[in-house]
Amino acid sequence: MTLLPAAGTPPAAAGPIPEVDLATTLAGVEFPNPVFTASGCAAAGQELGQFFDVAELGGLVTKSILLEPRAGRPTPRMAETPSGMLNSIGLQGPGIGAFLDRDLPWLASRGARAVVSIAGARVEDYAELAGRLRGQPAVALLEVNISCPNVEDRGAVFACDPTAAAAVVAAVRCAAPPGVPVFAKLSPDVTDIVAVARACVEAGAGGLSMINTLLGMAVDTTTLRPVLAGVTGGLSGPAIRPVAVRCVWQVHAALPEVPILGMGGIRTGLDALEFLLAGASAVSVGTAIFGDPSAPVRVLAELRTALVERGISRLADVVGLAHRPPAPPHLTGPEPPGAADADPEGT
Numbered sequence: 006m007t008l009l010p011a012a013g014t015p016p017a018a019a020g021p022i023p024e025v026d027l028a029t030t031l032a033g034v035e036f037p038n039p040v041f042t043a044s045g046c047a048a049a050g051q052e053l054g055q056f057f058d059v060a061e062l063g064g065l066v067t068k069s070i071l072l073e074p075r076a077g078r079p080t081p082r083m084a085e086t087p088s089g090m091l092n093s094i095g096l097q098g099p100g101i102g103a104f105l106d107r108d109l110p111w112l113a114s115r116g117a118r119a120v121v122s123i124a125g126a127r128v129e130d131y132a133e134l135a136g137r138l139r140g141q142p143a144v145a146l147l148e149v150n151i152s153c154p155n156v157e158d159r160g161a162v163f164a165c166d167p168t169a170a171a172a173v174v175a176a177v178r179c180a181a182p183p184g185v186p187v188f189a190k191l192s193p194d195v196t197d198i199v200a201v202a203r204a205c206v207e208a209g210a211g212g213l214s215m216i217n218t219l220l221g222m223a224v225d226t227t228t229l230r231p232v233l234a235g236v237t238g239g240l241s242g243p244a245i246r247p248v249a250v251r252c253v254w255q256v257h258a259a260l261p262e263v264p265i266l267g268m269g270g271i272r273t274g275l276d277a278l279e280f281l282l283a284g285a286s287a288v289s290v291g292t293a294i295f296g297d298p299s300a301p302v303r304v305l306a307e308l309r310t311a312l313v314e315r316g317i318s319r320l321a322d323v324v325g326l327a328h329r330p331p332a333p334p335h336l337t338g339p340e341p342p343g344a345a346d347a348d349p350e351g352t
């Protein structure tokens with residue numbers, strides 16, 4: 006597999022760079038552009054500061070924060086798979102106290118728009134975390150991770166059940182800073198993602214983040230044991246992109262007014278454009294960061310080029326554009342070979 010950047014789009018022709026309005030709005034919050042990091046791929050963002058100015062991105066999504074510091078699962082907890090990556094980190098992190106004392110002030114000092122991801126084992130944990138974020142002006146959005154695959158008990162994956170997902174979202178909405186939208190992060194490992202999405206929105210989610218990793222596993226044929234110490238893990242990377250695009254498409258079709266932060270295997274500007282066309286208003290770049298820490302800024306530059314090449318001057322115009330009805334046949338170009346000879350009666 007390759008986590009390295011795919012060949013980018015060709016550079017635009019020399020001359021003045023055409024203006025493209027890249028601004029996007031998520032549940033009333035404005036962002037200068039639609040490219041964010043994805044949760045879990047760069048802690049709280051400091052480690053990316055040596056590669057680019059983190060304020061250049063639309064937003065920085067933190068690794069999910071818990072109430073207490075946590076060491077996570079035993080190693081090995083990452084494995085490469087074809088066009089993907091499995092991880093079983095187990096929500097390692099410093100806890101909300103250290104995040105508020107150290108990480109959030111750093112993000113604020115850099116002018117980054119922080120999207121704070123929170124996770125917990127109980128509804129009350131999420132509510133307490135959301136409450137601790139009150140009075141923190143650097144918090145642009147809250148992302149509620151109700152879909153972490155690396156928990157001992159599948160019953161604790163709130164996003165696999167509409168009622169459980171709604172309970173977390175309602176509690177977070179109640180406790181969260183007023184005016185800060187709550188985005189629920191959904192799992193693709195469900196039969197009907199639209200039902201979960203609808204339940205979250207009815208419970209007060211201002212938007213949806215889609216998708217979290219898929220539950221996967223790998224077995225080592227030399228040791229004859231599971232590769233990951235935690236046995237199962239979350240699958241991410243290009244391997245899951247078609248699943249993610251399908252989820253974004255289905256939810257945007259059912260709930261077109263609900264903003265979506267789309268993610269799942271984005272490596273290039275064209276990958277980002279695919280999510281926007283399917284209905285996302287912004288995108289997160291995740292696994293690509295492990296091979297190329299500057300991937301999010303490169304994706305942003307490539308997205309701009311892709312819009313220019315298509316004569317599009319406003320990013321907002323492409324959101325959900327793939328849902329428009331197909332053009333009548335006389336506008337779609339030449340007929341396919343043999344079409345004129347077709348016998349409509351089938352005789």
Ligand code: DHB
Nearest residue numbers: 094095096153155218239
């Ligand atoms: C972890 C959390 C996630 O939400 C995910 O998709 C994968 C891994 C974790 O910390 O284990």
